[in-house]
Amino acid sequence: MRKVCVVIGSRANYSSIKSAMKAIKIHDDLTLQVVVGASALLDRYGAVVDLIENDGFQIDARLYMLIEGETPVTMAKSTGVGLMELPEIFERLKPDVVLTVGDRFETMATTLAAAYMNIPIAHSMGGEVSGTIDESIRHAVTKFAHIHFPASKDAATRIAKLGERLEDIYLVGCPRIDLVAEILATSMSFQGNIFQEGVGEELDLDKPFLMVSQHPVTTEYGTGEMQISETLSAINMIGLPSIVLWPNSDAGSEDIARGIRKFREKKICKSIHFFKNLPTNVYIQLLRKTACLVGNSSSGIREGAFIGTPVVNIGSRQHMRERGSNVIDVEHESVQIYAAIKQQVNRGPFDSDPIYGNGSAGIQMAEILSKCPIRLQKTICF
């Protein structure tokens, strides 16, 4: 009976691991432990912790670890706070495996704490290339992890090239696609009026509309306001009704937020609705309906491939992430962005492309975790 501890630090984290958590929870040979920390605890990021509990998971520890400020300094310090406290949480929970997701700073803290404490680490979504500090974190975590769950073939190959043993790499696909598949299977319409949340105009979702989801690029700290302004200017030129999402909490998010606020205050473009957060199922349905997703969110590339969403991906944040034909890449330049959106809107939706999995990642992960051999003492394969 292996105890598998999942540490969730953000809404994105949770979406990326929820299907695995479900599968672990009901698996006969596994016990699920849940630690919730960082922005997942905070009202201002939509209190993901409540979602987790409402989904039927019991929370074993809560870890307030975000130092306010949203600067590079506070991001590093927050990792430090996490690293100071996770060891005693792990000491108490005594997990047999720690399952960590992706590439955020909570991931790094989780990984280091487990590594020092000789707890085997399973890592999902490793091996991907993205072109920010997230990429360095992701590969660094790979060098600590004992079990790898890459989401795509490309990523699996890269993990092997980083010197990991082939027998520790399990290509399971992306657990976020599990959620997408489930949502698309069960619901085809919105429940209630989604525009009661957020602020701004109410859109008619049966007519063409755009979506904007743009986050700070930590290595380009200080340029976020310019970046979002170029995007919003292109949106304005297109003139379609639009849904704009607020940025995540990485260093520089305040810049993007300021850009959005300034744009909103100008009130040039009437038909826009702003959301701080959207329930995943609403977001997925919007991805299926939108004429084009604009910005630098990974969801356009991953979920977008499966759903067939037309995407305009801007700037370096998703640099080199494996992508399907649904994505057009452009620079932070309003005219380029405008042209690409125009092209996507005219083209319409794409066919589904399973490069990020077929919807069974979570079930596969649980099964593997229940019986895979684990070699604690790692060494590089070359």
Next chain:
Amino acid sequence: MRKVCVVIGSRANYSSIKSAMKAIKIHDDLTLQVVVGASALLDRYGAVVDLIENDGFQIDARLYMLIEGETPVTMAKSTGVGLMELPEIFERLKPDVVLTVGDRFETMATTLAAAYMNIPIAHSMGGEVSGTIDESIRHAVTKFAHIHFPASKDAATRIAKLGERLEDIYLVGCPRIDLVAEILATSMSFQGNIFQEGVGEELDLDKPFLMVSQHPVTTEYGTGEMQISETLSAINMIGLPSIVLWPNSDAGSEDIARGIRKFREKKICKSIHFFKNLPTNVYIQLLRKTACLVGNSSSGIREGAFIGTPVVNIGSRQHMRERGSNVIDVEHESVQIYAAIKQQVNRGPFDSDPIYGNGSAGIQMAEILSKCPIRLQKTICF
């Protein structure tokens, strides 16, 4: 004029970077910044900070970060403390490059703090293989570093294989060898009686003697006392006068210390002297004189190759580290250890082998740091 900030966390750290610090300090186009933390500040580890000041370096910040306990929990927490405080130190010093050494937990804290703050990272002694958590840390740091200073050709190749750009990898040799070369060049005899420090018998250094330097293996936490007992039992069987060094502060050091204390209390073996720390120059001269170095210190493999010291290396700690013909590898088993020591003592000293450099690593590093191009935005090469 680039500002290069060096973070030193232990005696070993300092020995590994001192020649580079000297070269940076006197370089016209560089300014040296020095942060001293962790065990380098503590009396109980020989107050390395005083040594650093006595060597003429000015200290820009002191960082008490070790949580007492010497368990896996405290090792992780200590990294967290470092990570909480380094960001504000870097914010104040505003270095252009952070130069970090090796593979200890301070190294990880330093690297993460710099990475989040978009400060370019130069890393010395990356790419080596050792078979403990140190190895994971070392490779993880490589995935964050922008400039690599491997100490051997083998290590340089491995860094490239990890997906780093060839133009960022500079094979300079090991800066510790710089110190060895300098010491061997300037002094051929001990100043004063070295046995006034430490406790135990006074040895006649003109007759054959053994040296023991054995540290905890963090992934084998709990077995340290057994490990050192096997070694000391072999030493006892050999019957030669011996110098025994106390372990470093990694998780498990208390186990080794207990083993040494128990052995000492038995007082079977009369001619033994115990040192907490030795000045580097004394240590190097002892390496030149000893009939055999026994244990799991990296110095036997690195400095030992250059000096020609006969070495018996025990257990997994130096697993896969590139080594010359001066090293015999054995398990933690007293009979094996005994036989290997016997063979080395009979054989005598080896010829110098330059696999870890020729004594100019520090000067090369300073020169490279003063003019190398730095690309802040990293991405993997495959």
Next chain:
Amino acid sequence: MRKVCVVIGSRANYSSIKSAMKAIKIHDDLTLQVVVGASALLDRYGAVVDLIENDGFQIDARLYMLIEGETPVTMAKSTGVGLMELPEIFERLKPDVVLTVGDRFETMATTLAAAYMNIPIAHSMGGEVSGTIDESIRHAVTKFAHIHFPASKDAATRIAKLGERLEDIYLVGCPRIDLVAEILATSMSFQGNIFQEGVGEELDLDKPFLMVSQHPVTTEYGTGEMQISETLSAINMIGLPSIVLWPNSDAGSEDIARGIRKFREKKICKSIHFFKNLPTNVYIQLLRKTACLVGNSSSGIREGAFIGTPVVNIGSRQHMRERGSNVIDVEHESVQIYAAIKQQVNRGPFDSDPIYGNGSAGIQMAEILSKCPIRLQKTICF
């Protein structure tokens, strides 16, 4: 030449010490050191740090220390973060005296750090009674402080009763009154339209208007939303145009904020303007003009006494704080609040009452700090 280090953690902190900072800065025998931390660094609380720099003060250290969450847990943790980092800041700045203000958690962290490091502590605004955890902090700080600067006679007496030596107690008045005096002396009208900041209706300030400033009571955590709702309901009944300020960052502020948001969304009461922060001079002028200040801010009692503002003080937060005849105290109950506001609006402004000083507190503090004897070793006087 004594070095006096001031640690500022919030907007309120700054207003309470600014006149002393000015006087210290220009004093021949004193050097001013400034550490800015906690909410004073954050955009979301109006970036007080920029104000401080604009006022001509040089900042010696910045300390991000707030753990996000605004719960009792994060408030305690934030104090811990401050306490982890202030010692090394003090070690670097080597102040002769640390001057700390009032009763917030930054004050506690500052005081403990200085106390452990044997740095004499000067404390302003001690000895007051208020009836929340602030009061415990305030008296605890008194037990660590070496020099006391109470703001009122009542407070000075209480400090003496707590066992402090009479010769260490200097009744100087409240430094906030210094600012009030200065503002009232120099400007009698608003520069520009203050309603360009904040959201909501624009008020005609030449006609009667109310002001609301209500903060969470940490010992009544969980009741904040109810409390503000009662107040806003009374405001609504009165029907006068109103200015509503957002709460500070104490535990429970999210409850108050939610109450304000809900009220705002109902849009019953049209003529309301909401401010996150107001420049001090604008706030003071508003206090002079408002028909009544409603809520639980200390400013009504202190600045209000000097200015003659009619005040309705609600609930326990200012319990037992010395007050003048300008204040009516009521419970969190809308009908009571309504009646008291009615009475104050009808009565009109009061005469100035100097119970919190005459406007020279800062100058007195600097002079005393420059020459007072300091006895580091404290002991109680009974």
Next chain:
Amino acid sequence: MRKVCVVIGSRANYSSIKSAMKAIKIHDDLTLQVVVGASALLDRYGAVVDLIENDGFQIDARLYMLIEGETPVTMAKSTGVGLMELPEIFERLKPDVVLTVGDRFETMATTLAAAYMNIPIAHSMGGEVSGTIDESIRHAVTKFAHIHFPASKDAATRIAKLGERLEDIYLVGCPRIDLVAEILATSMSFQGNIFQEGVGEELDLDKPFLMVSQHPVTTEYGTGEMQISETLSAINMIGLPSIVLWPNSDAGSEDIARGIRKFREKKICKSIHFFKNLPTNVYIQLLRKTACLVGNSSSGIREGAFIGTPVVNIGSRQHMRERGSNVIDVEHESVQIYAAIKQQVNRGPFDSDPIYGNGSAGIQMAEILSKCPIRLQKTICF
């Protein structure tokens, strides 16, 4: 059924609360929760945590919080680490009352964490006067505590004078005396040879011998080595066999330890035995047998009064602590110390004096905690 959480940070802490813990554990209306942290977890201070478990207490949380260094900086930082982690421990354990002991830095961290979290605080051994930073901590804790358990009448009076309500003050005596009474009642001889622990000569305990227990005075940081040297010089002059105890872990302990080591290395005085720690029962029996206890330990004054031990108390550390006729006070000056020891040795043991209680403090505390009313909202009584 009230849950009472005790936080233990040192050996002294444990001795001061053990009898209360026993009584709480067996009380029908109370549940005991135990948090062990700071030096109580560390091998180097005798692993008090093992003692606690051997005494039959279950440990609910372990908190490594000591930053190594034993300087004023690390003492403050350690308090910060404690304060960062205790809130989440309390959040998990949800105690109804936190019971905290005395005046150490763990006490401060415990108190602040509980205070911010609105958990009622019971404080034992408050109200005493001692003349170091401990005194400031002790009185500051009083200003946060809701239930006071002073150990002497004098202390109870002082707590009342500090503005606490009489109905919250319960004069129960000192729980350490409970242990003394128990030990003296049950055992009259040593089990085995106590000199198998520690280093140095074996003493004949049936002949006159001295005991030395001297700790650093934090406000006199830097003078510890001189202080202990004066004492040891006096001991040397007396010429009686002696037992010397190592200092506690307060800032400056390294100075005292160095003084002891230097003295030991001189080997002037042969009949001395050095102990790092002594089991409480051994220590108490030694207090009954010794010709004189020399140093600045509180045990001479408290336990000494009950037992009748002749004591020479040196320097400021116990300044103003209520004492019986068994204590002679002197300065850090070897001749004075010598004369006082001489006088005490000649005089012989004193009669028992119950100023610190009669041995029932723990039982009284449990009974009171089970039923006393608690008023969370404190305010000063004047």
